Amino acid sequence: MSHHYSGPDFGFPHGDARLDLTDLYAFPKPSEAHKSILIMNVHPSAVVNPRGPTTREPFAPAASYEFKIDTNGDAVADIAYRVRFSSSEVGAQTAILRRVEGAEAAGTGDGGQVIIEAAPVSTGRDARVTEAGGYRFFAGWRSDPFFFDTRGALDDLQFTGDDFFIDKDVCSIVLEMPNSALGPKRVGLWARTLHGAGGVWVQADRGALPAQAVFLVGSEREAYLAGEPANDARFIAVFAHALEHAGGYAPEEARRVAGTLLPDMLTYDPTRPASFPSNGRTLTDDAADAFLAVLTNGKVTGDKVGPHIDLLAEFPYLGPPHNISVPSHATSPIATELCKASRRPGSS
Known part of the structure; x- marks a missing residue:
């Protein structure tokens, strides 16, 4: 299921839904090709494994949410955008966005140049957008744009087009920036969440490719x-073993294909149209179908599910949330099946 529920047994990293990274998107801004849109989605609204708690609070105040940018091809961040959030205990959450470069971008911390501060977090249908210095910023609940027939995946890849995510929400961080802020024209991107409640920053989740x-x-x-x-x-060896099992790849070919999936970065050239997996990822790219084709060695190429129709034509591009008040434990009818499948490659 893309990167949803990446903790143990389809739970959440560190037991906190707010730290769970679900998807990363990067594409040129429609009608303004000199700007780019980066989207990091976290905090799925529906709990698959009841042992992983969720919360009405969109983002964790003790966490840091980061976009990482590699500008020279060494898979080490040269630029990072860090987002921190206030606590909701004293009212609505607000966000601060910072930018760091060089060695600091590859490390941890919450320092950096302040780009946007006191940005309101959206909890309703209306998107509250903050602008400053050539940047636009949004953070809050949105409709989950990911689409996939999860039940079909659990039924030995017998897909019927039943989209598990059609009525689900996520918490989104959407950043519009000038392409010049990305560095050279071709970069590697990934996102990560860190937890700092113990006084030391610990990486909870990271990823780029679904x-x-x-x-x-x-x-x-x-x-x-x-x-x-x-x-x-x-x-690579672990990925290759899974590909041999799930797709019937020969060992040498499995290692070659595994090498195309690593390092886990999203390649993005803002001067070219975005299309996953070759360049960035748009909100309508069928990443699940691309993954299925790789996993099964071309035996299964689709799940009969298409993009959601609630996407917006303008910033922040993600549709409004389905459920304004997110319950503490929004259990799923297929939770038990997912937990049983958590150790089977290709089950999500």
Whole structure:
């Protein structure tokens, strides 16, 4: 299911839904090609595994949400955009956006040049947008744009076109920026969440390409989510083994294909049209179909589900949320099945 529910047994990283990274998107701004849109979605509204709590508070005040940008091809961040949020205990949440470069971008912390501050977080249908210095910023609940027949995946890839995400919400961070702020024209992107409640920043989740976590279980998944793209070569053997099992690849071919999935970065050239997996990712790109084709070695190429129709033509592009008041435990009727399938490659 893209990168949703990346914690143990389809729970949440560190047991906190607000730290769960679901998807990353990057595409040129429609009608203004000199600008780009980056979208990080976190905090799924529906709990698949009841052991992972969720909350009405959109973002974790003790967390940092980061867009990471590699400008020279070494899979190490040269630019980072960091977003922190206030607590909702004293009212509505607000956000502060900072930019860091160089060695600081590759590290952890909450310093950096302030780009936007006191940006209101949206909890209703209306999108509250903040603008400053050539940037536009949105954070809050939105309709989840990801589309996939999860039940069909659990039924031995017998798809019927039943979109599990059609009425689900996520918390979105949407950033519009001039292309010049990205660095050179071709960059590598990923997103991550960090938790700092204990006084030390600990990476909870990270990713760029959809569905990578399904190749990993147990300690391997934990190591992957806590790792960095620059070190992803160590997971090629694990990915290759899963591809041999799920797609019937020969060992050598499985390793080759695994190498195309790592490092876990989204390649993006803002001077070219976006289309996953070759360049960035738009909100209508069928990433699930692309993943299925790789996973099954071309035996299954689609799940009969298409893009959602509630997308907007203007910033922040994501449709309004379906459920304004998100329950503490929005359980799913297929939760038990998903938990049982959590150790089966290709089950999400």
